[in-house]
Amino acid sequence: MNLKISGHHLDVTPALRDYVTSKLDRVLRHFDQVIETAVLLTVDNHREKEKRQKAEINLHLKGKDIFVETCDEDMYAAIDLLIDKLDRQVLRYKDKLQGYAHHAIKHQGDAMSPTLNEQPAV
Template identity: 55%
Template sequence: MNLNITGHHVEVTDAIRDYVSGKLDRVIRHFDNVTSVNVILSVEKLDQKAEVTVHVRGKDIHVESTDADMYAAIDAMTDKLDRQVLKYKQKTNDHHHDSHKHQTPEA
């Protein structure tokens, strides 16, 4: 997995980098086939914004969150990402299960 963390108008410190990678490891453990993860942390006026794009086979999952605190924005972003990843995983598992069901001959 290729993890890329960038900052727009904010310095990405080692503490923030470790915090983001720890949170993303918790979410990405659901997938074996994550090719890359791009995280952009930005500050606009008083809003702290965190956005992530996860590239998995067949789809790109994009999530963004805004909060007054950068760590709270990262937490909200990972919570949203976790829900979308689980939804995508459930959808792919249901799809594969249905395809096997249709291939079995009925007597």
Template identity: 60%
Template sequence: MNLNITGHHVDVTPAIRDYVEAKLDRVIRHFDNVTSVNVILSVEKLVQKAEVTLHVRGKDLFAESQDEDMYAAIDATADKLDRQVLKYKQKMQDHAHDALKHQSVES
């Protein structure tokens, strides 16, 4: 998996990098087919913003969040992404089960 963390108007310190990696590790544990992750951390006036694009096979999942605190923005973005990954994973499993049911009915 390829992880790319960039900062716009903010320095990506080792502490922030480790925090982002820890939060995304929790999300990625739910789903094995992650090919790459792009994280953009930015600051505009008093608003801290975190954006994450997660590339999985067949789809790109995107989440963003804004807060006064960068760590809170990262937390909220990771939570949103976690829900999206679980929903996508369930959808893929349901689709596979439907295909198997349909296949066994035709036989």
């Protein structure tokens, strides 16, 4: 997996980089077919009273791209929200990819065979 962490109006410190990579491990635990990850951390200073911290991630999976963005007053809180949203989307994609509606052929034969309590029709 290629991981790119960049900052816009923000210096990406080693502590911030380690925090993002440790949180991304949670997503990789659920789905290991990640090709490339691009994380963008941004600080908007448009309003003088409050600074808005924004975190974006673009996750390139096998067969799909997932984009998530969140905003908060604290960068670490924005990263936590970002990973929560990303984890939900990755799990949803994984469930859709596995397709539980289509069971394996070896299990379809078990469903058709009579159980022990049922007597075959004579």
